[in-house]
Amino acid sequence: MVELNQPLPPPVPSAELRRRLAERRSAPAQALIAPGPSDAELEEILTLGARTPDHGKLFPWRFVVLGPQSRARIAEQLAVLAEARDKPAKDQAVLAKLTAAPVTILVISAPVPNAKPVWEQQLSAGAVCMNLEHAAGALGYSASWITDWYSYDPQGAALFGVQEGETIAGFIHIGALSEPALERPRPDLSLKVTRLP
Numbered sequence: 001m002v003e004l005n006q007p008l009p010p011p012v013p014s015a016e017l018r019r020r021l022a023e024r025r026s027a028p029a030q031a032l033i034a035p036g037p038s039d040a041e042l043e044e045i046l047t048l049g050a051r052t053p054d055h056g057k058l059f060p061w062r063f064v065v066l067g068p069q070s071r072a073r074i075a076e077q078l079a080v081l082a083e084a085r086d087k088p089a090k091d092q093a094v095l096a097k098l099t100a101a102p103v104t105i106l107v108i109s110a111p112v113p114n115a116k117p118v119w120e121q122q123l124s125a126g127a128v129c130m131n132l133e134h135a136a137g138a139l140g141y142s143a144s145w146i147t148d149w150y151s152y153d154p155q156g157a158a159l160f161g162v163q164e165g166e167t168i169a170g171f172i173h174i175g176a177l178s179e180p181a182l183e184r185p186r187p188d189l190s191l192k193v194t195r196l197p
């Protein structure tokens, strides 16, 4: 760990990192199985994940680490909430994604009032989610970034301790992959990139 305000090494080309970035894939949450990260590995994943750009050093997010017991208990409560929704069977079925992985990091966007624009603070929480996925990958685990209906249902989100003014950025489920990931469509960059001289 480099001391505060001490120079950091400059980036150097890394064929390995480029390959990993080019080939990275999320896991289907239901395909995540044991072994998951150890406590020490989880600490490293959180530390690396938190090393994320944020405007104003606000750290406008927080984590809830969810083990299997808490997720199973909350999933039971969510199943009851799902009964009152438009598509109860579908909303209950997706709860399998919440409980499958060995461990889950819930990333909560917690914007600091009257500071930098809220949108920027929320983007920082998204960057944390992506960085957690990269960190999990660097330690040899797969990850899945899921929100699902309960992230947007106030009663559902409250079961995870989400408070007034906070939003769920994502559940980052982490574990080993039970089957190989398959490539998926990627954007046609010619439709996405404008180049100006």
Ligand SMILES: Cc1cc2nc3c(=O)[nH]c(=O)nc-3n(C[C@H](O)[C@H](O)[C@H](O)COP(=O)(O)O)c2cc1C
Binding pocket: 024, 025, 026, 027, 144, 145, 146, 147, 148, 149, 169, 170, 184
């Ligand atoms: C904010 C956010 C929320 C997402 N929520 C879900 C979800 O609820 N269910 C789901 O199946 N995929 C969800 N995804 C998609 C997956 O995380 C993932 O992006 C997709 O499976 C392909 O990922 P890959 O390009 O990393 O392989 C979400 C993605 C983002 C960025």
